[in-house]
Amino acid sequence: MTDDDLVQHLLTTPGRWAVVGLGDNPSRPAYGVARYLQELGHEIVPVHPRAETVHGAQGYPTLADVPGRIDVVDVFVANERVGGVVDAAIEVGAPAVWLQLDVHDAEAEERARAAGLDLVTDRCPAIEGRRLGLPRA
Numbered sequence: 001m002t003d004d005d006l007v008q009h010l011l012t013t014p015g016r017w018a019v020v021g022l023g024d025n026p027s028r029p030a031y032g033v034a035r036y037l038q039e040l041g042h043e044i045v046p047v048h049p050r051a052e053t054v055h056g057a058q059g060y061p062t063l064a065d066v067p068g069r070i071d072v073v074d075v076f077v078a079n080e081r082v083g084g085v086v087d088a089a090i091e092v093g094a095p096a097v098w099l100q101l102d103v104h105d106a107e108a109e110e111r112a113r114a115a116g117l118d119l120v121t122d123r124c125p126a127i128e129g130r131r132l133g134l135p136r137a
Helices: 003-012 029-039 079-092 106-114 124-131
Strands: 016-018 042-046 072-075 097-098 119-121
Touching: 003 119, 016 029, 016 106, 029 042, 042 097, 072 079, 072 119, 079 097, 079 106
Parallel strands: 016 042, 016 072, 072 097, 097 119
Antiparallel strands: none
């Protein structure tokens, strides 16, 4: 699957997205992206140490605390924390990881690929969805 095919597949297949780093601060990029994902028809799960409820969705402090399946782990954390998030995504059995713009960790990305996860890097779902002309729910 090409990068564009994977992006389109993840954005158009209804799923449960764990948004790591999503808090209730509307000035943060994760806040707007999570709303956009909901508008596309996805369920969001905020993952933040304060476990805040955001956009009506119950938050959890870690990926391991999230009950049920996770289809995509969307990562909004500093680069030094990416490795731990990717390892947690592998542990919980998430099939896909999406690293936001300027979120990088080459070793963690390689671990994700080696574990068989779909991986999108250095892209934003809201930008990509608009670029692809995806309709909102």
